[in-house]
Amino acid sequence: MALMEVRNLVKRFPVRGGVLNRVIGHVHAVSDVSFDVHKGETLGVVGESGCGKSTLGKMLIRLIEPTSGTIRYEGKDITTLDHVELMPFRRTMQIIFQDPYSSLNPRLTVRSLLREAIAFHRIVPRAEMDEYITNLIRKVGLRADAADKFPHEFSGGQRQRIGIARALATRPEFIVADEPVSALDVSIQAQVLNLLMDLKDEFGLTLVFISHDLKVIQHFCDRVMVMYLGRAVEMMPCLDLDEQARHPYSKALLGANPIDDPSDRRPLTILQGDVPSPFNVPKGCPFTGRCPEVIDRCREEMPPAVSHSDGHLVACWVASEGVAECQRGA
Amino acid sequence: MIQRAASNAEPILTVRNLTTRFRTDLGLVTAVDDVSFDVAAGETLGIVGESGCGKTVTSKSIMRLLPEQVTRIDPKSRILFKGVNLATADEAAMRSIRGDKIAMIFQEPMTSLNPVFRVGWQIDEALKYHTTLNRAQRRARTIEMLRLVEIPNPERRVDEYPHQLSGGMRQRVMIAIALCCEPDILIADEPTTALDVTIQAQILNLMEGLKRKLNTAIVLITHNLGVVAQVCDRVIVMYAGRIIETGSVHDIFHRPQHPYTQALLESIPKRGRREHGKRLPTIPGIVPSLHDLPSHCRFADRCRYKQDKCIAAEPDLIETGDGRAYRCFYPLNQAPAAPTVGAR
Numbered sequence: 001m002a003l004m005e006v007r008n009l010v011k012r013f014p015v016r017g018g019v020l021n022r023v024i025g026h027v028h029a030v031s032d033v034s035f036d037v038h039k040g041e042t043l044g045v046v047g048e049s050g051c052g053k054s055t056l057g058k059m060l061i062r063l064i065e066p067t068s069g070t071i072r073y074e075g076k077d078i079t080t081l082d083h084v085e086l087m088p089f090r091r092t093m094q095i096i097f098q099d100p101y102s103s104l105n106p107r108l109t110v111r112s113l114l115r116e117a118i119a120f121h122r123i124v125p126r127a128e129m130d131e132y133i134t135n136l137i138r139k140v141g142l143r144a145d146a147a148d149k150f151p152h153e154f155s156g157g158q159r160q161r162i163g164i165a166r167a168l169a170t171r172p173e174f175i176v177a178d179e180p181v182s183a184l185d186v187s188i189q190a191q192v193l194n195l196l197m198d199l200k201d202e203f204g205l206t207l208v209f210i211s212h213d214l215k216v217i218q219h220f221c222d223r224v225m226v227m228y229l230g231r232a233v234e235m236m237p238c239l240d241l242d243e244q245a246r247h248p249y250s251k252a253l254l255g256a257n258p259i260d261d262p263s264d265r266r267p268l269t270i271l272q273g274d275v276p277s278p279f280n281v282p283k284g285c286p287f288t289g290r291c292p293e294v295i296d297r298c299r300e301e302m303p304p305a306v307s308h309s310d311g312h313l314v315a316c317w318v319a320s321e322g323v324a325e326c327q328r329g330a
Numbered sequence: 331m332i333q334r335a336a337s338n339a340e341p342i343l344t345v346r347n348l349t350t351r352f353r354t355d356l357g358l359v360t361a362v363d364d365v366s367f368d369v370a371a372g373e374t375l376g377i378v379g380e381s382g383c384g385k386t387v388t389s390k391s392i393m394r395l396l397p398e399q400v401t402r403i404d405p406k407s408r409i410l411f412k413g414v415n416l417a418t419a420d421e422a423a424m425r426s427i428r429g430d431k432i433a434m435i436f437q438e439p440m441t442s443l444n445p446v447f448r449v450g451w452q453i454d455e456a457l458k459y460h461t462t463l464n465r466a467q468r469r470a471r472t473i474e475m476l477r478l479v480e481i482p483n484p485e486r487r488v489d490e491y492p493h494q495l496s497g498g499m500r501q502r503v504m505i506a507i508a509l510c511c512e513p514d515i516l517i518a519d520e521p522t523t524a525l526d527v528t529i530q531a532q533i534l535n536l537m538e539g540l541k542r543k544l545n546t547a548i549v550l551i552t553h554n555l556g557v558v559a560q561v562c563d564r565v566i567v568m569y570a571g572r573i574i575e576t577g578s579v580h581d582i583f584h585r586p587q588h589p590y591t592q593a594l595l596e597s598i599p600k601r602g603r604r605e606h607g608k609r610l611p612t613i614p615g616i617v618p619s620l621h622d623l624p625s626h627c628r629f630a631d632r633c634r635y636k637q638d639k640c641i642a643a644e645p646d647l648i649e650t651g652d653g654r655a656y657r658c659f660y661p662l663n664q665a666p667a668a669p670t671v672g673a674r
Contacts (some may be wrong), residue, residue, distance in 0.1 A: 048526035049497075066639055098602060155616055173368055185380035186553060188612035190597035198607060212526065215556075219599030256531035258556030262579040265560055270532035272498040273482075275526070 003174065003206050004060065008122070009033045009069035009301050015279060025279045029055040031230040031286075033067075034305075042200065042207040044221030044238060046214055046253070048275055052230040054098075057176040060208060061093040062086060073174070077318040087277035091121045094167040098179035100159035104151040110137065110162055113146040113167045117169045133169075134146075138190050140165045141195055165196065168203070176208045181216060193220060218242075223311070226250045229286035230278055232305070246308060246319040248293045252293035293318045341368035341431075342514055342547055343392070343411050349404035350391045358402070359620040361387040363571040366647075369515060373552055374541065374548040376562035376579070378555065378594075383568040386553045390515045391415060394424050395432050430460040433508035437520035439500035443492040449476075449503045450488035460511045479536060498529035501537070509540060512670040516541075517549045522557065525651075529647075536563055555598055559583055566651065567591050570618055570628040573647060577654040587654070587661040590629045627659070635660055636663055 010033075012026040030052040037043050043052045058064040060071060062078060070079050078089055099101035105113055114133050119123060124132045134144050140161040151159055160180060167175055177196065181189040193216065211217050217224055218238055226234040226249065233327055234247040243249050255269025271290045282288055285298040297317045305313040306320040314320055350362040362384040369375050377385045391407055393414060411432065414423060428434075436442040444452060453472045463471060469488075476484035479502040493531055494498055510517055518537065522530035522652050527613040534582060541548055550562060558565055558579065565574040567590065575588040586592040587646060596611040613634045618624060624631065627641040632638040639659050648653040 048528065074554060123547070157616065186555070187613040188596050188616070190599075190612040191614075193599070194609045194612060196633040197607070213599075214527070215599045215601060218601045219610070222607075239606055242601060252528060256528045257556070258531075258534070260556045260559050260583070260595070260600075261585050262559045262562075268535060269528075270531055270535055271528045274529065276497055297479060 002040040025158040041222045043192040044217035047227035051227040094172040096177040253324040343369040346408040348407045351402040376558040376565040379568035384571040433513040587656040587662040621627040
């Protein structure tokens with residue numbers, strides 16, 4: 001069952017300029033993205049900087065207001081709720097931020113920054129607060145005495161553990177993890193990934209895992225959504241990615257990732273050019289400017305997401321050629 | 331790709347016993363401790379390790395780019411380049427080498443270009459100091475360099491400011507600046523860390539092509555083991571200021587001898603069904619603080635093979651002759667003759 005259904009989600013940020021500071025255009029951060037998140041799964045969102053993956057993640061829990069589109073959580077449309085109605089969802093939906101250095105208030109001890117959310121949502125009675133916090137801190141692999149320290153007293157990996165404890169404090173069901181390990185060293189990254197896996201199993205969490213690192217996504221996630229310039233270009237089970245990826249951008253992303261084996265040296269896939277600015281999105285498919293397989297139709301029309309097999313959606317004219325029109329996905 | 335052994339080429343840079351200390355509020359810390367290595371012409375040497383292991387300080391010591399007031403390069407350190415000891419060379423000598431014979435590219439392409447000067451001016455600066463070309467020749471050379479690093483429209487881009495370029499293009503400009511005087515050695519400190527993977531592929535490809543064209547030796551500092559596996563010939567693994575293992579890229583990846591190297595390789599997420607969703611092998615604990623280094627093996631507290639000897643003394647770096655060295659009392663993956671079963 002889908003825990004979350006996202007339909008035609010759009011986010012445009014106005015850009016102001018000129019002497020009158022008028023809106024002179026829009027940054028198309030997320031354009032017409034639709035997908036489901038199943039209960040208990042880990043959905044990976046991968047893409048390069050500026051592809052809209054973080055904006056998408058923040059929209060899912062309404063830290064950013066969508067321009068249009070709907071998000072349903074357990075069947076309830078949460079895009080139109082006001083902040084009072086949203087309150088119970090604020091508890092069940094949490095986020096882990098990328099940067100463990102700037103996402104914790106430096107003036108609060110770990111205890112006080114955890115207490116804030118716990119008290120607000122009345123997770124436990126005041127008398128049990130200290131015990132709850134101590135357990136939480138132990139759960140994320142820190143020593144109990146960490147509670148009375150300040151964020152600056154911890155290393156990056158430990159701070160990310162505090163960030164995870166903060167997200168878990170309200171007993172959420174759904175967590176958006178926005179590049180949770182990108183700022184960490186390899187050995188620390190493995191520790192934090194393991195912790196996330198354990199906690200996911202223990203608390204039955206549903207995760208949306210945002211990363212630019214395909215290797216982490218491939219190891220960790222059940223399904224993956226590849227984004228390019230605000231659009232979801234491909235969505236598929238993670239395990240099939242290596243052999244089954246159809247979209248030229250997904251293939252390029254796979255081919256550009258250096259393999260950790262000196263005996264398996266191969267030329268990296270080289271895409272020409274840079275990601276175009278989301279301020280000036282080309283008409284048609286956003287990947288046309290760099291795509292090695294581009295045809296005329298790509299420049300005219302945005303390809304729809306077409307179902308190639310069960311759970312495998314591709315938005316590409318070339319890749320979807322011959323796939324029956326009736327298989328068009330959501 | 332051609333595998334270049336360390337021995338068949340004359341080293342162009344020889345580093346011996348490099349020790350760099352910093353004066354801090356908490357006393358003197360040794361960021362790089364007794365580091366020795368050679369770089370041969372045309373080879374790519376990778377220096378890997380986690381943050382704080384001393385890889386950047388090593389490279390900046392070679393370039394003498396560390397703040398003089400707080401830095402002490404130990405007088406016993408020798409950095410020999412064409413008969414000059416860079417560890418003790420004066421600023422005038424350094425200035426003639428830096429940017430000309432040895433060039434460096436930095437991690438942050440966003441911050442290492444000067445935002446108030448056009449990119450052409452910044453390439454020209456190096457040419458002005460190090461060549462006798464006149465203004466028109468330098469301009470032609472600048473545009474040629476931008477074309478060489480595959481910047482589209484170089485005639486127009488040369489007069490643009492850094493903020494008008496994307497991150498990937500800024501890193502190309504950095505490479506153009508570094509290579510405009512055709513240096514013998516290019517030190518690349520995390521050149522692709524801040525870049526997207528498709529842009530990283532472009533930059534690595536470019537460096538590889540330029541290396542082949544100009545026979546430049548590259549010292550590539552990175553924590554990305556995938557990059558190391560794909561482009562390096564030899565690898566140095568550093569931990570808490572020390573070299574803990576060196577060897578050919580194949581030895582390091584397929585037959586690591588130091589438990590840290592092995593653990594580091596294991597902790598990378600793997601692609602493929604077999605490993606999918608499994609817990610990753612990790613290294614428990616964190617890197618020791620440089621303020622409070624143990625007198626025994628620096629990795630012992632995190633090592634899964636730790637024995638009594640490891641917390642009694644620090645092992646020396648043992649060279650095995652084939653370009654390999656390791657700093658461990660109980661190395662892994664010894665030659666088949668040596669019995670390893672039961673040794674730990």
